[in-house]
Amino acid sequence: MPERVHIRFDGEPITSKPAPVSTAPRQFQQGKKRKLDDRIDRAPEARTKPFYDPPSHVKTQNGTQTNGHQTNGTQANGTRLNSTHINSSKTKASPVTRDASEPKGKPASGPLAKKRQELLPIRQALPIWAHASDIRQALRGPHKDVLLLVGETGSGKSTQVPQFLLSEPWCTGQIAITQPRRVAAISLARRVADEMGSTLGSSSPGSKVGYSVRFDQSVSPSTRIKFLTEGMLLQEMLRDPWLKQYSVVVVDEVHERSVNVDLVLGFLRNIVTGDKKGRGGKPLKVVVMSATADIEGLQRFFEDGYRLSSQHSSSNGTTAATNGTEDSESSWSGISSSSEDEAPKSITPRKELSNGVEPKNGSPAASISQCHIEGRQYPVKTMYLPEPTQDFVEAALKSIFQIHYKEPVPGDILVFLTGQDTVEGLEKLVKEYVLGMGPEVPKIITLPLFAALPQHLQQRVFAPAPPKTRKVILSTNIAETSVTVPGVRFVVDCGKAKIKQFRNRLGLDSLLVKPISQSAAIQRQGRAGREAPGQCYRLYTEKDYNTLGKNTTPEILRCDLSAALLVMKARGIDDVLNFPFLSRPPHEALEKALLQLLQLGALTEAGEISDIGRTIAKLPLTPTLGRCLVEAAKPERGCLTEMIDIIAALSVENVFLNLVTEEKREEAEAARRTLYRREGDHMTFLATVQGYAEEKSDRKAWTERHYVSHRAMQNVMDIRKQLRGLCGQLSLPIADIEKSSEELTTSILHSLLRGFAANTARLMPDGSYRTLSGNQTIAIHPSSVLFGKKVEAIVFSESVFTSRSYARGVSAVRLDWVAGVLAGTDG
DNA sequence: GAGCACTGC
Incomplete structure (x- = not known):
């Protein structure tokens, strides 16, 4: 998580006028006993029947520690919070000496120095x-x-x-x-x-x-x-x-x-x-x-x-600098080393181990x-459901109002849900219930938060709640690490998240709702204790919590590895299978990625990086998109500028705005009609980028007219500029041969096919599409301009399994083109 | 008829 600026933790009270429920940080620093339980006992009675069991053993999940004083808290992962220790046989923890990071030399003056002096005590108060x-x-x-x-x-x-x-x-x-x-x-x-x-x-x-x-x-x-x-x-x-x-x-x-x-x-x-x-x-x-x-x-x-x-x-006498060759699974997620017996035997326990190496050739260890x-986190009391629930949206609704009726304001509620659909669903329910609240009850404002939400609506979560009002933030995982919402004292955690996972066998991503890990649950819980003691309501049982995986599966075990392997190859790792992975991906995944790089022509038959591979590795693109770009630069294709525009649009999220109401959606459809191309999404993106780029007077107005995201288009233009610059450096030529628009379209689609040969499907007699590589059924995503259309074959730049397999970024192509590409895929 | 979250000379 981003380390926030710690101005609030400088030992001064957060607010000048302490709110009734707030416990000023100074109290913690003085080591006073927490009043959390007293406070709860004094709180007004809940109007509904208590919905939660307190956890059976530990009530406080986070220890609080400031000024080096040890509290009796238990650390989030269950281990004891101990005073700092540095384990090294050669490093005796020495008394703190004068900080040497302070600039030497002449005494400071001027506004910068003044700022430094002001910040120094704050730094010195950091753990x-x-x-x-x-x-x-x-x-x-x-x-x-x-x-x-x-x-x-x-x-x-x-x-x-x-x-x-x-x-x-x-x-x-x-x-x-x-x-x-x-x-x-x-x-x-x-x-x-x-x-x-x-x-x-x-x-x-x-x-x-x-x-x-x-x-x-x-x-x-x-x-x-x-x-x-x-x-x-x-x-x-x-x-x-x-x-x-x-x-x-x-x-x-x-x-x-x-x-x-x-x-x-x-x-x-x-x-x-x-x-x-x-x-x-x-x-x-x-x-x-x-x-x-x-x-x-x-x-x-x-x-x-x-x-x-x-x-x-x-x-x-060779170096291990470019080629680690360990067989052990040095896995972060706790898979133990398989070569334990090779480790130095003389040193136990591991905590005191300082020598990674038993010197074998006389070199010093x-x-x-x-x-x-230790951190600076206030304690968070955690509650579980007594029984599992099938409907976490309904359970979240109950929790929100239980908290709202029981706990005084200020104190905002952050609810972790799985996606935009559940966020919007719960928002609607909360708003309905709010209508039935009496005038004596503090008000509620609901604030949805997800990545696809326009920026100005996301910003609303940072504004403090008005007096006698409680903010209820309904969020996806975005609030777990990327966005820190101030004012939160209560977290409601549904215990689930949408997780992306690459399926090697099918060659497509899945995006499914899965239980989160314990560390993710702890991370979510911690969001309640950043400014004051907090509470976390887990919408699952304690027993279920204990069955959750300890850590989230590292991304490298869940993703397409072709990009990662190309990164290695381009940096001199010949034997990528023996790269020192902190978590080693399964052999099947590595092989699949190597095969894909071979098919793209990024590797030679011998497994060495090719010139094309070297070029692709320098581009800020996936290997597939990089291959499309290289193909488009070939003289016989001659469509590099157009391909750059398309790739730039594919590289950002949501060029086309999502509209909420049916009416707006129809308006948008009509307004975008001039941009839509029957060849599919890629040509539509090209028309959009070109239209935007050609607008010289008021681009913002242009985006509004076409229901296109202005922010996304600004990103597109950044990427376009970057890619144009890189193509120049890499000597990828911009063609100056005149082409008919039909010839140009054909060139573009052929270039796309070269990168996405594996992402092709043909129309079946029953109207469905089946991939040519694996004969899997795949449907055109509803966001595509080809949704509901029937063409003999398609190429798609993205595929994801949610409720079914969807192709996104779809273009119509001729079946004989696809057959040609699949037949010969040399450089 | 549908969109977890990040990121790149």
Whole structure:
């Protein structure tokens, strides 16, 4: 989750006038006993029969810790919150010394310095502050290159760790710190610049802090700390596999386990455990930061790397830098290492293990340090349903009103649901019930929240509730990590989410409602305790909670791996099957992805990356879309500009606005008629992008006239510009041969077919479509302009299984074209 | 007749 700015946790009360139910943070800092239960007892009686059982054992799921005082809370994952410990035989936890991250030299002056001075006490109050010295010690000295750091929400790790390391003697290069999301990278960079009394990024040549995200890079010649997205770091590795400009890479939010973070960790392990020739002998330090305490998987992951590297260098002197060869399942989700017996036997227990390597060739042992930092989270009381429910929307409705009648305002309710449909369904029900509330009851405003909701409607959740009013936010998973809603004291968790899963056999994604993991449930619960003690109402039984998986299955085990494998191949990993995966995908998935890359011509028969593959790897696109682009640039196709427009539209969500009412929908259909093309969605996207681009006077008005999303079109234009620039650099030619519109359309569709040969289907006599590769029934998605139309064959750029198999992004093609593409798929 | 959430020189 993004580390929010911690202004509210500086030890001052959140509000100047304490609300009746709020417990000011200072009280916690003074270690006063929580009054949570008293408060509940004093609360007005619920008007309905109590709906919930308190949990049978632990009532408080989150410990609260501030100022280093230990409360008797139990940490979210059930382990004890202990004081910080760094495990390293060479690292004795030393007393906190003066912070060396403070700039040396002349005394500061000016507004930037003033800001830095103002922020200093806030930084010093962060839980991580007291451990600055420990963190520095853990990486000081040779062969102390890896630090695993658990820092819970509010510990301050994302902002402080890079500043702690800045003045270390070994830190002569830049510090990279990766984030899963662009907004987090930018806002953290801004915060750290303020804390250091520096300008941000490219605003002045002397600025010390910068960031790098897609479409937005802001660094200066003096940049020392650089926040960047995981994808950007991978992109930088294409140019510099050894990351020579960096002394340390801090990998943040690892617990989210994006595909990119798994790839980053694999590459970093290779660098850190390999020889240092590629880096001119200089070591790279790696800090891996996670919000969940389960870092044993990471410990094993790096241990295995060191062990293999020492085996390599002692046996044949080769480096493990580009090729990890461990067989063990170093799985994050707790699958134990299968090569346990190879681990150093002398060292037990693992907690005190500091040496990942038993030196086999006389080299000093490398050490992996661990550090645990307590968070700043208020306790959250958790309630379960006594009996399972079939209808979580109805159960949520009951819970909302039970809370509303029982608990005083302020205190907003955040409800986690599965999707737009359940959000809108529950919104309707709540609004109906609100009509029946008496005038003496506080008001309710319902606020839906999901990604497809227009931005200005999403913004409404950030406005505080008016007096005597309670906000009820009905949200998808977007509020679990991406959006932090202020004011929430009550969470209602349906225990489910829509999860995307790639089916190797069918080659299509499924998007189904599945139970969430315990860690996701804890994450949702934590959303109630960010500003004050809170409550979490789980719409399932405690027994059901205990049967949930501990962690969410990492994305790399759930997705199409072709993009990930191409990333590896392009960065010099020849043997991708033996890449050091933190969680190793099944062999079948890897083979399937290799086969797909071969069919795209991105790999040679020998499995080496081809020129086409190298080109595709440099594009910010999936391999399939990249292949379409390369095809469109061929002289005989000559439709690169058009393909760029289409791909740009395919790369954003919701070019066409979703309309709520039937009436609006009909209006939109009529308005868009000029954009629709009978050839299908891709030509329709082309007409839309071209129409928008040709509008020179008022593009916003153009989008409104055509019921097109202005925001989406702005993104399209960014991507279009980026792709045009890249095509120039990669010498992909823009054709200047005149073509008839029919010839152009044919070229475009052929280029699409080259990338999406596997995504083709033919019309059956019964009117359904069946894929040519697997003879699977697939239906044209209702959002397609070809919905309800019958054409002899289709090509589609996306497919997903929800209630049935749907093709999205559909174009009509001739069956003999499809047959031709399937027959010969050479480069 | 339907759209979990992120992300990329």
